[in-house]
Amino acid sequence: MPAKLGPDRSRGYIIAAGALADAARAxxxxxxxxxxLAPQPRVVIVASxxxxxxxxxxxxxxxxxxxxxxxxxxxLRTRADSEQLAxxxxxxxxQLVLLQTDQPLRLSTLIGGTRLARALRxxxxxxxxxxxxxxxxxxxxxxxxxxxxQGATPRQGGVQFAPGLGLTNRVVIDQGGHAGDRLGRLLGxxxxxxxxxxxxxxxxxxxxxxxxxxxxxxxxxxxxLLDPAEMAESNVADxxxxxxxxxxxxRLHALTAGARYDxxxxxxx
Amino acid sequence: MPAKLGPDRSRGYIIAAGALADAARAxxxxxxxxxxLAPQPRVVIVASxxxxxxxxxxxxxxxxxxxxxxxxxxxLRTRADSEQLAxxxxxxxxQLVLLQTDQPLRLSTLIGGTRLARALRxxxxxxxxxxxxxxxxxxxxxxxxxxxxQGATPRQGGVQFAPGLGLTNRVVIDQGGHAGDRLGRLLGxxxxxxxxxxxxxxxxxxxxxxxxxxxxxxxxxxxxLLDPAEMAESNVADxxxxxxxxxxxxRLHALTAGARYDxxxxxxx
Numbered sequence: 001m002p003a004k005l006g007p008d009r010s011r012g013y014i015i016a017a018g019a020l021a022d023a024a025r026a027x028x029x030x031x032x033x034x035x036x037l038a039p040q041p042r043v044v045i046v047a048s049x050x051x052x053x054x055x056x057x058x059x060x061x062x063x064x065x066x067x068x069x070x071x072x073x074x075x076l077r078t079r080a081d082s083e084q085l086a087x088x089x090x091x092x093x094x095q096l097v098l099l100q101t102d103q104p105l106r107l108s109t110l111i112g113g114t115r116l117a118r119a120l121r122x123x124x125x126x127x128x129x130x131x132x133x134x135x136x137x138x139x140x141x142x143x144x145x146x147x148x149x150q151g152a153t154p155r156q157g158g159v160q161f162a163p164g165l166g167l168t169n170r171v172v173i174d175q176g177g178h179a180g181d182r183l184g185r186l187l188g189x190x191x192x193x194x195x196x197x198x199x200x201x202x203x204x205x206x207x208x209x210x211x212x213x214x215x216x217x218x219x220x221x222x223x224x225l226l227d228p229a230e231m232a233e234s235n236v237a238d239x240x241x242x243x244x245x246x247x248x249x250x251r252l253h254a255l256t257a258g259a260r261y262d263x264x265x266x267x268x269x
Numbered sequence: 270m271p272a273k274l275g276p277d278r279s280r281g282y283i284i285a286a287g288a289l290a291d292a293a294r295a296x297x298x299x300x301x302x303x304x305x306l307a308p309q310p311r312v313v314i315v316a317s318x319x320x321x322x323x324x325x326x327x328x329x330x331x332x333x334x335x336x337x338x339x340x341x342x343x344x345l346r347t348r349a350d351s352e353q354l355a356x357x358x359x360x361x362x363x364q365l366v367l368l369q370t371d372q373p374l375r376l377s378t379l380i381g382g383t384r385l386a387r388a389l390r391x392x393x394x395x396x397x398x399x400x401x402x403x404x405x406x407x408x409x410x411x412x413x414x415x416x417x418x419q420g421a422t423p424r425q426g427g428v429q430f431a432p433g434l435g436l437t438n439r440v441v442i443d444q445g446g447h448a449g450d451r452l453g454r455l456l457g458x459x460x461x462x463x464x465x466x467x468x469x470x471x472x473x474x475x476x477x478x479x480x481x482x483x484x485x486x487x488x489x490x491x492x493x494l495l496d497p498a499e500m501a502e503s504n505v506a507d508x509x510x511x512x513x514x515x516x517x518x519x520r521l522h523a524l525t526a527g528a529r530y531d532x533x534x535x536x537x538x
Binding site: 150151152153154179180181182183184187200202220221222223224226232233235243244245246247248249250251252253254255256257259268 | 419420421422423448449450451452453456469471489490491492493495501502504508512513514515516517518519520521522523524525526528537
């Protein structure tokens with residue numbers, strides 16, 4: 001669960017970004033994103049797995065070009081790496097932590113239950129922004145989509161959840177990060193978790209969740225928002241593994257840069 | 270426009286089926302489909318382009334195994350082929366015409382404005398079933414999705430319409446026929462045609478539209494139904510080519526075998 005906010009503090013931004021594959025297209029998104037933070041912010045990149053999103057130093061260059069004063073990148077290989085005092089000290093001084101991974105479960109199992117996970121939750125509650133890029137975006141959620149199958153139709157067993165970092169329980173984020181066929185995974189996730197909104201994000205595009213739980217879209221692409229509040233029917237509890245799941249009466253929004261959506265009241269602003 | 274129904278006649282089934290790539294999985298769907306028609310129905314297959322759906326004689330065998338008394342397959346190569354008297358005579362005697370093509374525009378431009386197109390509309394109005402499989406399913410609509418891009422986000426210019434056979438104006442059908450990433454194409458089509466419901470169909474799965482405009486799902490997979498009746502916002506008229514389209518407040522249903530949906534009243538039954 002997210003740490004409690006003090007009465008005079010407000011939580012930091014939670015930023016779910018698509019894959020950064022194309023640095024040139026992502027540059028503008030980063031500039032606008034960093035402009036939301038303190039001037040000349042310090043940024044820590046926490047990564048695991050093989051860099052799925054191009055050259056590592058390229059990301060640091062991109063962040064510096066976008067206005068970051070300092071950047072530091074830590075590649076986690078073991079859970080002990082998530083207890084490093086130097087990393088924890090850097091996070092105490094950062095305005096933004098950016099998560100990167102080749103798959104959500106690798107990073108979540110390196111972080112989960114460590115001092116790093118507690119520091120990220122506490123610092124986010126104190127006002128520090130946390131961003132997840134590509135597959136790492138899934139980690140921001142309390143219930144994280146760890147694995148998901150391809151296709152437009154949700155199937156029994158096609159989506160698997162694992163505990164995420166838990167900065168928000170308002171959304172579940174497609175772990176594909178940039179994949180065009182996110183529909184089946186989002187529907188499968190909502191069949192299991194009809195409390196949350198489903199969120200799928202194009203490459204070079206970001207969904208920024210403010211302290212007021214208003215989501216705003218930045219970047220060149222679009223995001224898919226699926227709202228199960230009025231879900232009428234789902235047979236997820238009854239069907240056999242691999243069978244298609246019936247799920248009716250969801251609300252769908254395709255949003256683009258500038259769109260704002262209130263996650264608490266579930267309406268466009 | 271569909272031909273007018275006589276007061277004592279009811280229109281034939283309109284059947285939108287996904288790709289038939291896997292004959293074994295499609296066999297059960299065909300058996301149930303043919304059981305809806307007269308006993309031992311006569312079936313005419315009208316095809317164009319290279320067979321996208323496996324061996325041609327395999328389809329005829331499948332239909333015979335499913336209960337067809339006679340099958341005939343005509344491959345159209347020119348518009349003159351759509352004026353053949355033998356073909357028109359066979360359609361006058363058929364209980365089902367099955368359309369097949371490698372892409373919707375190839376078949377629609379071979380048929381459009383010919384005696385074959387008029388015969389198919391007239392015979393469907395008289396009670397003959399018409400099925401489109403895979404990419405040919407798009408042809409059943411009045412406004413046919415002729416081309417569409419991949420991805421989950423609709424983009425300006427990403428979907429192109431052309432006139433279809435026009436058996437129904439209640440739906441637009443994803444021309445991918447079996448593609449997992451149908452969401453962006455369906456949203457792009459509905460941005461241009463918010464009158465219709467968007468329909469995407471898995472392989473080995475069929476949406477059967479009865480004379481009462483009730484749609485029923487058959488087969489092993491799922492279908493995606495997108496209802497724009499309450500669409501709140503769309504910027505399709507304002508954005509530049511290639512830009513993502515914003516479109517909010519659609520209703521989405523993921524349906525499976527046995528599900529029934531009333532296309533006139535836009536509700537599950």
